[in-house]
Amino acid sequence: MGDIVDMMLEGTLCQGCGVFLNEDAPGIPCSCRECRAEEKKAKAAAYQPPKPKVQCSACGRKVKPTGLPDHMRDAHKELT
Template sequence: MGDVSDMMLDGTLCQGCGVFLNEDAPGFPCSCRNCTAEEKKAKAAAYQPPKPKAKCTVCGRKVKPTGLPDHMRDAHKVPA
């Protein structure tokens, strides 16, 4: 590989933007403060809370909404 990519892989340069981090490289890829903050923001924006479960009208069991027809068919013999 090239010198820049080697320095990113050993931690001399930031793995995201390539800014100089430290002369004494830790031996693994690292990020600068700006890239770390951006990564945290991206993870927070991508988070989607779990969808609420649907309650079976016969037994009251909570199942995923997409699995409710299968539950009705398998547990209660109701045709889908």
């Protein structure tokens, strides 16, 4: 590979933007402070809280909304 890519993989340069990090590379890819902050913001923006569970009308058990048809089929032998 190229020299720049090698330095990014060694940790001499930031793996995101290519800015110089330090001369003593740790041997693993690293990110600069700004890139880590951007990664953290992107991860927080992508987070979706879990959907609330719904109650089964037949037995009262709480299940995920997407799993209710499977629960009805498996536990109550009902086809939905």
